[in-house]
Amino acid sequence: xxxxxxxxxxxxxVERLGRGxxxxxxxxxxxxxxxxxxxxxxVSGRRMRQPVRIDAIFVQMMETGIGAxxxxxxxxxTIGVMLAIQGIHTLKIFGAETQVTVGIAFSVVREFAxxxxxxxxxxxxxxxxxxxxxxxxxxxxxxxxxxMGINPLRFLVAPALVAMMVMVPALTLFSDFVGLxxxxxxxxxxxxxxxxxxxxxxxxILSVDDLMHGLGKSALFAILIGVIGVxxxxxxxxxxxxxxxVTTRAVVQSIAAIVVTDMxxxxxxxR
Numbered sequence: 001x002x003x004x005x006x007x008x009x010x011x012x013x014v015e016r017l018g019r020g021x022x023x024x025x026x027x028x029x030x031x032x033x034x035x036x037x038x039x040x041x042x043v044s045g046r047r048m049r050q051p052v053r054i055d056a057i058f059v060q061m062m063e064t065g066i067g068a069x070x071x072x073x074x075x076x077x078t079i080g081v082m083l084a085i086q087g088i089h090t091l092k093i094f095g096a097e098t099q100v101t102v103g104i105a106f107s108v109v110r111e112f113a114x115x116x117x118x119x120x121x122x123x124x125x126x127x128x129x130x131x132x133x134x135x136x137x138x139x140x141x142x143x144x145x146x147x148m149g150i151n152p153l154r155f156l157v158a159p160a161l162v163a164m165m166v167m168v169p170a171l172t173l174f175s176d177f178v179g180l181x182x183x184x185x186x187x188x189x190x191x192x193x194x195x196x197x198x199x200x201x202x203x204x205i206l207s208v209d210d211l212m213h214g215l216g217k218s219a220l221f222a223i224l225i226g227v228i229g230v231x232x233x234x235x236x237x238x239x240x241x242x243x244x245x246v247t248t249r250a251v252v253q254s255i256a257a258i259v260v261t262d263m264x265x266x267x268x269x270x271r
Contacts, residue, residue: 064160064168065167065171068120069174073178077178080104080182083103084104091103101193104180108175113176118217122251127247133234134232138239157226164222217265228253
């Protein structure tokens with residue numbers, strides 16, 4: 001009996017593992033098709049007399065980008081000061097605290113600015129996108145669009161994805177400036193280095209490749225946030241409770257995807 005119970009447990013585990021693998025592959029396929037179809041409508045929509053609406057893109061840009069400026073500025077400034085504090089404290093061990101600018105510049109531009117901006121947008125805009133699409137599906141509004149001959153991807157998804165691909169890199173660039181400025185102010189107070197000397201050193205250290213490294217990652221993060229939000233919103237079931245679940249799931253998956261992608265991207269471009 002004990003051996004039979006062990007066999008049943010092993011079989012159930014393998015079954016759950018197989019089902020989870022199949023669901024994961026299906027979701028990856030759905031994400032790929034979503035990106036392909038969205039790009040298709042962006043490129044070919046005007047030729048088919050169903051262009052992606054410019055006004056809808058600007059509305060999404062306002063919601064995704066302009067509305068996020070205060071929280072992005074707060075987080076970027078805090079991260080910049082934190083890096084300055086930790087960098088000075090660590091480098092004092094070697095008597096090289098004046099070299100803290102090097103670590104701050106690379107850390108903010110290449111890593112922390114795109115990462116923090118992506119996480120903020122995922123929690124703020126990615127969740128809103130999933131909730132909006134989930135609510136529309138529950139209320140059968142997406143089915144109504146199909147009946148009216150309007151493709152939901154062109155009407156709902158394409159504007160949001162284009163807006164994120166524009167505004168997330170823009171927010172990342174803004175985060176770069178705020179983070180470096182906040183760190184420079186703290187370095188000036190703690191080490192007595194003027195802000196002009198600090199930024200001269202930052203400009204000397206950084207290159208265009210460093211800036212494009214962060215902006216390239218942020219564009220990739222934007223695609224991940226948009227696709228994950230749409231896929232989760234479109235898979236909702238079970239009414240209001242289901243909308244809450246897919247919203248939470250979208251945020252968790254987006255942040256996890258951002259962190260993992262950041263690690264892979266950093267490893268790939270530094271080899």
